């Protein structure tokens with residue numbers, strides 16, 4: 001089928017156009033229906049309660065075709081939908097390169113560093129949270145935990161997934177920092193923050209005074225203005241998500257006195273931008 005899309009984002013946009021502006025996007029229905037046009041369709045989507053395993057794309061040896069599997073023990077419902085989107089992305093983009101399929105852990109599904117994992121992640125993000133609709137939800141509003149929750153509910157994704165979508169789409173200078181047990185696991189920056197060379201390396205200890213570092217004192221606050229010198233040499237607003245497991249924190253950092261990108265910055269090829277975020 002020579003007219004099939006060739007990139008994760010183009011695949012997602014094609015399916016979004018067919019599905020229409022209805023949210024949340026039903027990945028199960030799309031995967032089962034749309035893949036019928038291929039000779040090796042997705043024949044089933046099923047639970048597979050395997051430890052340390054979030055989702056998988058598995059070849060069906062007897063019948064041919066594929067199964068998408070997901071771990072039903074994933075605690076946040078929104079993460080199941082995102083995981084299904086990720087595996088459906090592997091199917092569309094990678095199955096011919098990987099006849100044995102994929103098994104994806106939590107770190108692959110969100111924030112993964114390998115090329116194919118990043119591509120599946122990008123696909124899931126654009127399928128479940130089309131950019132135009134996402135911008136219509138958040139455009140011009142002050143980012144807050146309530147706004148993130150609104151997005152997570154609308155798209156049936158996790159707060160982390162909606163935070164990463166925001167970072168990717170905002171012209172503001174901002175970063176998402178994911179930490180566990182007080183140390184940075186990884187960070188993702190907006191295009192403006194990348195230009196400003198703001199960066200929080202993996203392994204960095206959460207700074208004293210950071211909202212995310214205050215977990216042990218049972219803070220109820222989830223939004224705070226911090227002075228220069230806590231996170232960066234500029235005033236910083238931090239919105240924090242205290243995840244309910246793994247001692248994980250997700251900080252949205254906003255450097256509101258720094259530059260906003262001009263209109264049109266996003267017309268750069270999105271996958272190049274995505275690439276730069278992860279380097």
Ligand SMILES: [Zn+2]
Nearest residue numbers: 104108117120
């Ligand atoms: Zn994967």
